[in-house]
Amino acid sequence: MWVRIAGWCAVVVLVAAACTSSPAPPAAADKPEITVAPKDAADAVSPIEPIEVTATNAKLDSVTVTNPDGKQVAGALSADKARWTSAEPLGYGRQYTVKAVARGDDGKTARKTVSFRTVQPAQTVFPSFFPPPSITTVGVGQPIAVIFDKPPADRAAAERALKVSATPATEGGWYWRDDRTVHWRPKEYWKPGTKVTVDAKIYGVKLGDGMYGETDRTLNYTIGPAKIATIDDRTHQMTVTVDGQQVQTFPVSMGRPDSTTVNGKTISFVTPSGTYVAQEKYEVKQMTSASYGLPNDAALGYDSQIPLAVRISNSGIFVHAAPWSVADQGVRNVSHGCVNLSPEAGRWFYDNFGYGDIVTVSNTNTQLASTDGFGDWNIPWDEWLKGSALR
Template sequence: MSRRRSSLLACCLAVAMALGACTSADEGSPVPQKGQEHQPKIVLKPADATEKVSPVDPVEVRVSDGALDSVTVTNPDGKEIKGSLSEDKTTWRSAEPLGYDKKYTIKAAASGKGGKSTSEASFTTVAPDQTVFPSFFPPPGKPATVGIGQPVAVIFDKAPADRAAAERALKVTATPAQEGGWYWWDDRTLHYRPKSYWKPGTKVTVDASIYGVNLGGGMYGETDRSLKLTIGPAKIATIDDKAHKMVVTVNGKAVQTFPVSMGRPGSTTGKDGKKISFVTPSGTYVAQEKYKVKRMNSSSYGLPSNASLGYDEKIPLAVRISNSGIFVHSAPWSVADQGHRNVSHGCINLSPTAGKWFYEHFGYGDVVTIKGTGTRLDPTDGFGDWNIPWATWLEGSALN
């Protein structure tokens, strides 16, 4: 190497060392100097000035390049909304629903190697034109135990514009599990039943989680509600018109046989000119309610009480099985006919002793099946749900 070239190389090395740039190939990139780290970045959801936020959508605060030191979400009254912070302190999420038509403020602070950051935002929740309230039948807690035939009814106080959204907000949990489905009875009411009768001992929970749900047409769910039921023994009363008798089974075992008298043959014309048949329809009924004494008046279905076949009487030990006025009840006036002929206006007549037993043992959800008469029960009469074929039932869902 020439003396001149050697001197030039030495000079270059000296300059490089003076600038601190002499590094080996495996030392990597230069270490950032103090103050060069990124400040924490806070992201708020909903963002500032967002409108029409669903009250059930969670408020969320996230941070990168740091950890959250504090998060507050307050309503117009200054009350803080409950929330939870992740273990790594990078995410906060609200833990309770918000109110309708309210303004909320989010304030968050975070810190990291790059320093501290703060962020603030305000948003407003949706203002419903109308709210929709769900009721149940059977009512919650009355009774807690029902029969194997009891459908569950959800009745909205207003007809939801979006039936599918309303139905999606409903959930039935059965233990043990059974196949079941919803059927829209009318524009405000839908029923749920299993494919076959409930299994005795089943625990049923119905959740109507409709708060915050957009039900269409400016409607939103007013509140969440739930119903808990236990299914009792399998009680079925089967009435054969030809034999004029009722056979009662409990969990498949025959426990009682009673003579009966049902609706007399023929019909009459009501006050409005409409034909009134007295024949008790065949089909599967479900007990709905019962009375120690029930006043019954034929004018309720168009036959004046002062007509030749009319009546206005206080009837003892009456169990309703249809909305149209069919009851199973004690009938001491027809004991001689029971087991032989039909003489009632459509009800199932029992002797006082049999009527007392039936009244004491049958209630909500227990099944009465009538066969052999000349007419069929309208499936929409009371809880005639079991008279609808399963394939047809499934078609009654708004989700199918």
């Protein structure tokens, strides 16, 4: 009997002990912490990836990011003071130091110092535009040209960094003319009055083989009236329309129907048929036949100052005043390939046509090469789209 009672008493003691145990202590407050991206000692960091400083269980009191010269990097703090993000690109090949302080609700602080280095490019690539930024109004036929000073190894990356914005919206696409030059043109001629912005956002962009973009550039154009000069070799006449309305008709003389051979090379004087885009122009232009392989002292050679010359091709075709061929204009072709106008007509054309205005030639027996100047409009749209590095 005594043993059973003792056992019962032991059970009672155990139950009582369980019922009277002390409560668990309150959980400790979570400590404030700071994280930084990039991480400490990171190397070859992209200069265009934002620096992010994040506070956990705390609010940021201060964040400074400095380069070796002590210059601070601009940044923005979120409304809840939990995140700081850099607001400007960094330099290439530079060491940056991040120092951050955060404070928790309990008053405890956290501190963090991180240093990292940005990428050092093997080469940088610079983009230029044509027409240049000094030209702010262009014609309805103007393609946009971006010319890189070095061939980007990764054309697709370079093209992705380029953007054309237009108001009203305009369908168009990029086409690589060579390893340094890419053109953008609309599917159809620009609509007059269109506002165009070209952004080359290539700074910090990997362009392959250790190449990176040197700088971002932006270009703005306004599209002017639709000026189109149409030349028919059967009639030897130029008809000019502005915004669809005929405003002028001029007799012309184009390239003579001849050719000559120099050192085994055949030089044709025929003006090719096709769609040209007006480029630069000169009040007086020094022209020589030697520029395309015909000696100046040859029977058909020349070295002359030509008045009121508007370039329409890189191969040397101009629309210009030619007082020496007035009797032939409207009758026959006698030039070396240029489009001859009378002095009065040449002055009107020079004063009214410029970058991006259209000249079309028809019914001659040769065709303008799409690679000659802005021969872009001579490439069918389906073929043009295939010239993109992204297809």
